[in-house]
Amino acid sequence: MNIYKRKTPADLGKAAGKEAADAIQSAIKHRGEANIILATGTSQFETIKSLLAHKEIDWKKVTMFHLDEYLGLDITHPASFRKYLKERFVDKVAPLKSFHFIDGEKDPIKETERLGKLIRENPIDVALVGIGENGHLAFNDPPADFETEDPYLVVDLDEACRKQQFNEGWFPDLNAVPTRAISMSIRQIMKSKKIICSVPDSRKAEAVKSSLENEPSPEFPASILQQHPDCSLYLDEASASLLDPSTAVND
Numbered sequence: 219m220n221i222y223k224r225k226t227p228a229d230l231g232k233a234a235g236k237e238a239a240d241a242i243q244s245a246i247k248h249r250g251e252a253n254i255i256l257a258t259g260t261s262q263f264e265t266i267k268s269l270l271a272h273k274e275i276d277w278k279k280v281t282m283f284h285l286d287e288y289l290g291l292d293i294t295h296p297a298s299f300r301k302y303l304k305e306r307f308v309d310k311v312a313p314l315k316s317f318h319f320i321d322g323e324k325d326p327i328k329e330t331e332r333l334g335k336l337i338r339e340n341p342i343d344v345a346l347v348g349i350g351e352n353g354h355l356a357f358n359d360p361p362a363d364f365e366t367e368d369p370y371l372v373v374d375l376d377e378a379c380r381k382q383q384f385n386e387g388w389f390p391d392l393n394a395v396p397t398r399a400i401s402m403s404i405r406q407i408m409k410s411k412k413i414i415c416s417v418p419d420s421r422k423a424e425a426v427k428s429s430l431e432n433e434p435s436p437e438f439p440a441s442i443l444q445q446h447p448d449c450s451l452y453l454d455e456a457s458a459s460l461l462d463p464s465t466a467v468n469d
């Protein structure tokens with residue numbers, strides 16, 4: 219894993235977006251198309267903004283998969299991840315070759331099966347992900363399932379995860395945060411050829427430390443990223459602030 223520290227969230231996003239753009243360009247050059255996974259949340263704001271600034275990308279050759287979505291949330295709800303991706307990405311790059319939203323209002327088992335078939339047919343070139351305050355990867359809260367081969371799972375959201383969503387201002391109160399979601403599985407994320415993980419903010423400093431300074435374990439879901447052959451983790455000064463000086467960080 220390559221760990222990069224940048225001064226601000228904007229610097230972090232610029233570097234992560236550039237690496238993502240290069241990976242997309244490389245896939246298009248070698249295979250004629252690129253398959254990507256996008257995450258949502260505040261940690262992706264600057265990375266997606268930077269990715270969109272790379273006008274050289276031919277988005278008609280790009281297929282997008284969606285990392286996670288709440289169950290039962292309408293696409294017009296401010297916290298809907300489909301709304302987030304539609305407004306912040308899909309509408310801005312249209313037309314994509316294709317995009318595959320997770321519809322959390324459909325029968326969840328059928329939806330996981332539908333998407334699972336699609337992603338198995340479309341190996342991922344680059345996945346953009348974040349890490350939650352509780353160390354989650356996508357919506358795989360601890361202890362995460364490191365074993366299942368199912369590409370998408372129906373998951374319960376823990377209290378820490380739901381509190382983070384409320385504190386970030388996406389919901390009017392904690393009770394309004396759904397208790398279940400569909401998440402891409404850990405093993406499916408790990409199948410991506412490249413993973414670019416953007417993690418700004420002091421709120422994430424504890425999760426970053428536990429993900430990097432423990433052996434990979436379901437108790438620290440994002441710790442699995444240590445085992446990926448091509449993963450770049452982008453931090454800012456705040457999210458890197460608790461790291462042990464012995465942790466190898468590229469400034």
Ligand SMILES: N[C@@H]1[C@@H](O)[C@H](O)[C@@H](COP(=O)(O)O)O[C@@H]1O
Pocket residue numbers: 257258259260261262285286347348349350351354356357386
């Ligand atoms: N489910 C989303 C993920 O798509 C995101 O990568 C991660 C970090 O979240 P945030 O960017 O809001 O800090 O967890 C969120 O809850």
